[in-house]
Amino acid sequence: MSGLRESSAELTLREITEANRAEVEQLRVRPDQDTFVDGVVSSLAEASATPASNPWYRAIYAGDTPVGFVMIANDAPAQDKVIRWRYYLWRMLIDSRYQGRGYGRAALNRLIEYLRTRPGADELVTSVVPGEGSPLGFYLRYGFETTGEWFDHEQVLRLPLNAETARRNPIVGPTG
Numbered sequence: 819m820s821g822l823r824e825s826s827a828e829l830t831l832r833e834i835t836e837a838n839r840a841e842v843e844q845l846r847v848r849p850d851q852d853t854f855v856d857g858v859v860s861s862l863a864e865a866s867a868t869p870a871s872n873p874w875y876r877a878i879y880a881g882d883t884p885v886g887f888v889m890i891a892n893d894a895p896a897q898d899k900v901i902r903w904r905y906y907l908w909r910m911l912i913d914s915r916y917q918g919r920g921y922g923r924a925a926l927n928r929l930i931e932y933l934r935t936r937p938g939a940d941e942l943v944t945s946v947v948p949g950e951g952s953p954l955g956f957y958l959r960y961g962f963e964t965t966g967e968w969f970d971h972e973q974v975l976r977l978p979l980n981a982e983t984a985r986r987n988p989i990v991g992p993t994g
């Protein structure tokens with residue numbers, strides 16, 4: 819299943835520190851993808867501005883090379899004013915030089931391994947801007963499903979982290 823196929827370079831999620839922050843901030847999507855995702859610098863600023871939503875972010879590394887960035891709302895409180903889902907994939911990008919190598923899928927695998935350690939993580943929600951070049955197909959291919967909801971101008975998707983999803987994709991679930 820899709821969750822099992824990964825690129826050969828070991829894919830890890832690493833903390834962003836003073837030592838690697840500058841190189842992670844250099845990561846860029848293609849110019850035509852800018853409408854679908856904010857960059858690393860603005861994501862880090864958003865994280866600083868919204869601590870109540872429990873932003874949690876990591877750099878995505880293939881071996882020792884930074885290739886992307888991921889940010890979630892990590893157990894957001896029920897009445898949070900910004901993020902309405904407990905576990906929400908807030909930002910994800912793979913630098914244009916490294917797209918199409920399975921790193922996006924492998925990063926989701928790592929993220930889900932982390933979510934298995936988190937309380938009450940029975941689903942991961944995200945939202946995408948639809949249209950030409952949208953990442954919608956990437957998420958559907960992974961196993962996310964549409965919910966029919968909208969979050970501002972974004973279509974809401976959810977990935978159940980339960981036994982049925984685990985049967986279809988052993989990487990995905992269940993969480994503890």
Ligand SMILES: CC(C)(COP(=O)(O)OP(=O)(O)OC[C@H]1O[C@@H](n2cnc3c(N)ncnc32)[C@H](O)[C@@H]1OP(=O)(O)O)[C@@H](O)C(=O)NCCC(=O)NCCS
Nearest residue numbers: 851854855911912917918919920921922923952953955956
């Ligand atoms: C979307 C993104 C994270 C995918 O990462 P990636 O490393 O290029 O994707 P992968 O190589 O892991 O692709 C996994 C599978 O999804 C497919 N896929 C990737 N991007 C896709 C897209 N935009 N539409 C449809 N399918 C897509 C791949 O063909 C691959 O399919 P396979 O199972 O047949 O091999 C990355 O392209 C990206 O950062 N895009 C720009 C920013 C963005 O849109 N981020 C998401 C914001 S919500």
